[in-house]
Amino acid sequence: VGNKNKIDVYIKDNQSGIKSYYPTINGKWILMDYDAKNNKLTYEFDDRITKGENLLKIEVIDNCGNKTVLERTLNYWH
Numbered sequence: 001v002g003n004k005n006k007i008d009v010y011i012k013d014n015q016s017g018i019k020s021y022y023p024t025i026n027g028k029w030i031l032m033d034y035d036a037k038n039n040k041l042t043y044e045f046d047d048r049i050t051k052g053e054n055l056l057k058i059e060v061i062d063n064c065g066n067k068t069v070l071e072r073t074l075n076y077w078h
Helices: none
Strands: 006-010 018-025 033-035 040-044 052-062 067-076
Touching: 006 052, 018 040
Parallel strands: none
Antiparallel strands: 006 040, 018 052, 033 040, 052 067
């Protein structure tokens, strides 16, 4: 992510729809805005992200109870 101040993540379920999502960075819950029309989560960086490597984890559950987990390392130097 370099020196950006936000990140967008796209989530989608073609059949039952998204029931819930639980995003964390470095193990701490973060607020992400959900734009259901565009299937997009947006995280505007706050004090939970630090310089260097940060672990973003998002658990997404659909309306049938299926869970998918996304984990990505974000390199931030702003």
